Amino acid sequence: MIRQDQGVFFLDTNRTGYIFRISGQGHPEHIFYGTRLEDPNIESLLLKRTAGVGGTVAYDESDPMYCLDILPLEWSGIGKGDFRESPCEIKMPDGTFVTDFVYQSHEIIDGSVASEILPGSIAKAGESQTLSILLKDKLFDIELTLLYTVFPAVDVITRRTILRNRSGRTVVLRKMMSMMLDLPASVSIRTTFHGGWIKEAHKQSEPIGNGIYVLQNTTGASGNRCNPGFLVSEGNASESFGRVYGFNLVYSGNHYSAIERSHQGSVRVMTGINPHCFEWPLDEGAVFETPEAVMTFSDQGFSGASGHFHDFINRHIVRGDWKDQERPILYNTWESFFFDFSKSRLIGAAKRAQKLGAELFVLDDGWFVGRKDDTAGLGDYETDHRKIRGGLKSLSDRLKRMKMAFGIWVEPEMVNPNSNLFRAHPEYAVRISGRKESYGRNQLVLDLTNPAVRDYIVEKVSGLLDSADITYMKWDMNRHITDMYGAGLADQGMFFHSYILGLYDVLKRVFGPRPHILLESCSSGGNRFDLGMLCFSPQIWASDNTDPVERLSIQTGLSHLYPLSTIGAHVSASPHQQTLRSTPLSTRFNVACFGVLGYELDPKHLTASDRKEIRSQIKFYKEHRRLFQYGRFLRHDSYKDNKVHWQVIDPKRDVSVAGFFNLMSHASEIPDILPVSGLSPEREYQIKTVPKKLSVRRFGGLINHILPIRINPNGFLFRLIDRFYSLTDCVESYSGTGKALMAGVRLNTPFIGTYYNDKSRLLGDCDSNLYQITSL
Numbered sequence: 025m026i027r028q029d030q031g032v033f034f035l036d037t038n039r040t041g042y043i044f045r046i047s048g049q050g051h052p053e054h055i056f057y058g059t060r061l062e063d064p065n066i067e068s069l070l071l072k073r074t075a076g077v078g079g080t081v082a083y084d085e086s087d088p089m090y091c092l093d094i095l096p097l098e099w100s101g102i103g104k105g106d107f108r109e110s111p112c113e114i115k116m117p118d119g120t121f122v123t124d125f126v127y128q129s130h131e132i133i134d135g136s137v138a139s140e141i142l143p144g145s146i147a148k149a150g151e152s153q154t155l156s157i158l159l160k161d162k163l164f165d166i167e168l169t170l171l172y173t174v175f176p177a178v179d180v181i182t183r184r185t186i187l188r189n190r191s192g193r194t195v196v197l198r199k200m201m202s203m204m205l206d207l208p209a210s211v212s213i214r215t216t217f218h219g220g221w222i223k224e225a226h227k228q229s230e231p232i233g234n235g236i237y238v239l240q241n242t243t244g245a246s247g248n249r250c251n252p253g254f255l256v257s258e259g260n261a262s263e264s265f266g267r268v269y270g271f272n273l274v275y276s277g278n279h280y281s282a283i284e285r286s287h288q289g290s291v292r293v294m295t296g297i298n299p300h301c302f303e304w305p306l307d308e309g310a311v312f313e314t315p316e317a318v319m320t321f322s323d324q325g326f327s328g329a330s331g332h333f334h335d336f337i338n339r340h341i342v343r344g345d346w347k348d349q350e351r352p353i354l355y356n357t358w359e360s361f362f363f364d365f366s367k368s369r370l371i372g373a374a375k376r377a378q379k380l381g382a383e384l385f386v387l388d389d390g391w392f393v394g395r396k397d398d399t400a401g402l403g404d405y406e407t408d409h410r411k412i413r414g415g416l417k418s419l420s421d422r423l424k425r426m427k428m429a430f431g432i433w434v435e436p437e438m439v440n441p442n443s444n445l446f447r448a449h450p451e452y453a454v455r456i457s458g459r460k461e462s463y464g465r466n467q468l469v470l471d472l473t474n475p476a477v478r479d480y481i482v483e484k485v486s487g488l489l490d491s492a493d494i495t496y497m498k499w500d501m502n503r504h505i506t507d508m509y510g511a512g513l514a515d516q517g518m519f520f521h522s523y524i525l526g527l528y529d530v531l532k533r534v535f536g537p538r539p540h541i542l543l544e545s546c547s548s549g550g551n552r553f554d555l556g557m558l559c560f561s562p563q564i565w566a567s568d569n570t571d572p573v574e575r576l577s578i579q580t581g582l583s584h585l586y587p588l589s590t591i592g593a594h595v596s597a598s599p600h601q602q603t604l605r606s607t608p609l610s611t612r613f614n615v616a617c618f619g620v621l622g623y624e625l626d627p628k629h630l631t632a633s634d635r636k637e638i639r640s641q642i643k644f645y646k647e648h649r650r651l652f653q654y655g656r657f658l659r660h661d662s663y664k665d666n667k668v669h670w671q672v673i674d675p676k677r678d679v680s681v682a683g684f685f686n687l688m689s690h691a692s693e694i695p696d697i698l699p700v701s702g703l704s705p706e707r708e709y710q711i712k713t714v715p716k717k718l719s720v721r722r723f724g725g726l727i728n729h730i731l732p733i734r735i736n737p738n739g740f741l742f743r744l745i746d747r748f749y750s751l752t753d754c755v756e757s758y759s760g761t762g763k764a765l766m767a768g769v770r771l772n773t774p775f776i777g778t779y780y781n782d783k784s785r786l787l788g789d790c791d792s793n794l795y796q797i798t799s800l
């Protein structure tokens with residue numbers, strides 16, 4: 025895994041190689057990151073310094089060609105000639121900002137080195153190895169440790185830094201990144217994931233021009249505006265070919281990443297805690313640890329790099345009893361009832377959901393006193409007995425008798441001014457004395473930097489979890505942080521990071537002793553979809569937007585960085601509550617099944633044919649649950665602008681499901697080809713359409729062309745037929761070797777108004793098909 029040879033460090037995973045050395049002047053010089061080289065030739069890989077570059081500053085007088093501005097580095101400082109973005113900004117004991125960290129020693133350690141305070145990756149014996157490089161500033165006794173942990177089986181290397189002040193005086197950190205890396209000029213595209221509420225993780229790929237591109241969040245969370253994960257690649261990389269580098273951060277607070285193309289073409293990448301409003305005094309003897317950054321490389325394109333991230337997260341980030349376990353199919357009350365329900369309505373919905381096949385009943389917002397809307401109650405969590413007679417225990421007992429597990433929603437980091445908690449402890453809320461506070465969703469943020477607040481939350485949530493048979497919790501966080509102030513902090517520049525440390529402390533204390541609880545993190549949907557939260561919550565609610573067309577973008581984006589086992593995806597009602605778009609029930613399922621499936625609609629309003637369809641959807645999902653949650657997920661490039669192609673395949677390559685999604689139909693489209701990959705080339709497979717039901721409603725008056733009788737498409741009879749009867753789409757079936765199918769499967773012509781028979785592929789707007797691939 026890790027070896028050192030004549031000052032050169034080799035960090036190998038099964039398929040990737042990472043090489044750096046300590047330069048003659050003691051700086052860690054990056055040499056190579058890419059496909060593993062069995063016998064690397066360092067001389068040929070090294071950056072050549074055979075002529076000076078004008079406009080640069082030599083590090084010292086001993087070597088005019090040794091300019092830090094040109095050198096590919098693993099770490100850099102300020103004020104010694106590297107004018108690119110620095111990974112650290114430290115006010116040193118002499119009041120200057122100049123730092124120059126040089127090599128002292130190194131150590132190769134079996135396993136991982138866990139942080140004292142931050143969540144990070146975990147590994148079993150033999151699964152990882154760590155290289156610790158100790159650097160020291162040339163003038164002051166300030167040590168910087170660069171930690172590299174190698175996970176060979178999943179082709180990931182993680183990095184973090186630890187700063188130790190032994191200078192005898194206080195220094196002030198203004199910026200301290202987790203990692204920095206200088207990649208060669210051939211890296212030309214950056215791929216990032218931006219959005220906002222109900223439009224999370226939209227992929228954006230752009231050329232890396234000169235200058236600095238910053239990805240950051242300043243709202244106090246990792247944020248939906250810009251996910252901390254990103255990729256950089258060489259220009260020709262596609263989903264399945266080409267060189268792609270991926271980066272992410274195990275952190276849930278304000279993050280910062282910079283991608284800088286320098287005047288000499290190299291691409292500097294760094295990631296870590298956002299320096300925005302950050303200032304951290306470090307007294308003599310004190311230590312500052314940064315969160316773990318995650319890096320991967322693949323020469324198999326974007327899906328290749330995603331696969332590494334997926335394996336890493338499933339094996340080394342998610343923990344507790346739910347690690348590697350199949351997740352239950354849940355029914356969530358939010359979109360059915362919002363705040364308006366009674367116990368009998370809940371039981372009615374649970375019974376119906378259970379009959380459809382759901383396994384877990386999740387009581388969302390609205391269950392505690394004051395919660396008739398979002399203006400009151402946060403902070404108290406006292407069951408509203410007018411809504412839930414007999415309380416949560418009697419509800420959970422009832423569900424247990426129905427063989428349904430019970431889960432509950434909370435938003436513990438928040439307080440409504442209209443709550444008993446706020447009336448008793450106004451000082452628990454984050455705000456600044458003398459300055460009028462700002463509100464989001466009528467609520468204030470609780471000051472998690474205050475130990476008394478943390479104790480209150482731990483006690484409240486633990487008590488709730490132990491008060492009934494609760495096996496699942498949805499932990500929400502619905503507003504951004506403003507008016508930042510923590511009374512107990514030595515410096516207000518410590519607020520944002522201390523808040524997140526406080527959150528991790530609370531989560532550890534609540535869920536550490538209760539590893540059986542399945543925690544689903546949520547922050548107005550995917551506002552905190554990050555690796556830090558995944559260390560506590562095995563799954564995250566991806567978005568409040570459940571429109572399947574929107575979800576194609578959201579889940580495509582998230583899948584670049586996170587495995588399907590972590591992505592909460594629900595089937596909801598149509599027309600959709602946010603987009604007013606009508607979509608077939610089959611498409612809503614076909615998208616949601618590529619994730620952790622749930623239903624979030626009022627089952628009372630389903631027609632008999634809807635119920636029948638949902639029963640078969642859930643049956644199909646249960647049969648393939650492991651595949652959908654833990655299979656290898658592949659995105660395929662499409663040669664058409666109106667199609668999305670996804671595929672999951674099991675590790676043994678016995679079974680696969682391919683999703684074919686049609687956005688807006690075009691008239692008389694050119695024929696479709698279903699892309700397939702990942703199969704064993706020599707084995708025989710059958711590929712077959714998963715039968716799909718089509719609501720009669722969608723066809724309006726056209727239905728008269730296929731019925732023996734004439735009916736009014738707006739009449740009662742038509743609506744009655746629609747309730748009990750649905751049309752069946754054509755089923756195509758082909759068999760052949762994996763190699764033959766991977767050449768692409770040509771599908772039947774879609775319906776174009778010229779005929780209708782049992783070979784017609786009925787594919788309207790927002791329509792889709794699943795294809796099951798089975799080895800023979």
Ligand code: GLA
Binds near residue numbers: 389433500547548568
């Ligand atoms: C947030 C969540 C939703 C729901 C509501 C309840 O918006 O993202 O799923 O739980 O809060 O208020």
